Amino acid sequence: MEAARRPPVPLLRLLLPLLAAALGAAGRGDPGPVTCGSVVKLLNVRHNVRLHSHDVRYGSGSGQQSVTGVSAADDGNSYWRVRGRTAAVCQRGTPVRCGQAIRLTHLGTGRNLHSHRFTSPLSGNQEVSAFGEAGEGDYLDDWTVVCSGTYWAREDEVRFQHTSTDVFLSVTGEQYGRPIHGQKEVHGMATSSQNNYWKVMEGIFMQPSEAFQMEQHHAEL
Secondary structure (H helix, E strand, O other): OEEOOOOOOOHHHHHHHHHHHOOOOOOOOOOOEOEOOOEEEEEEOOOOEEEEEEEEEOOOOOOOEEEEEEOOOOOOOOOEEEEEOOOOOOOOOOEOEOOOEEEEEEOOOOOEEEEEEEEOOOOOOEEEEEEOEOOEOOHHHOEEEEOOOOEOEOOOEEEEEEOOOOOEEEOOOOEOOOOOOOOEEOEEEOOOOHHHOEEEEEEEOOOOOHHHHHHHHHHHO
């Protein structure tokens, strides 16, 4: 692993505009759907680590920014913004549908969750990295949300399938040494298993759009 020389982005400065917009973020009594524009932490359910990235590059494979799993719930580098797929706009507050392709943009570095046909350094599965600048990368940043029902619900365990190579975002327990000692490898697996289920944990959640609220109201009538 090689540490990249890049000034850190103050996390508080990035979160404040989102906090002001997230009028319904605090309550989790009725969590509702995950919406575009929300900033979330994602927990790998089996291995109890949160999806994480940082300015440390892989020393092999693509040499791009590494993506790992960390156990600390309060880690500031585990926030990801939910966005529409490459070259598409998903308006803030729009609920994400099961089967929809999205991007997950790392809040601290502005790079997108990415995969490609490089081999991951520890397990020999497919490498997962963070790629792009200021939230713009390429079509290999797109992941399909695999879940049951109509929308990606905040309390559900879901999978993320890479739209171009079909692998599932996974953790199988391999652990790095220095300089990121104790962090787990995140990679893409060709098969579905308990290693590729994720759940939304902490975050700032945009309120669902008016159109969604009207749809839910009519469904209850």
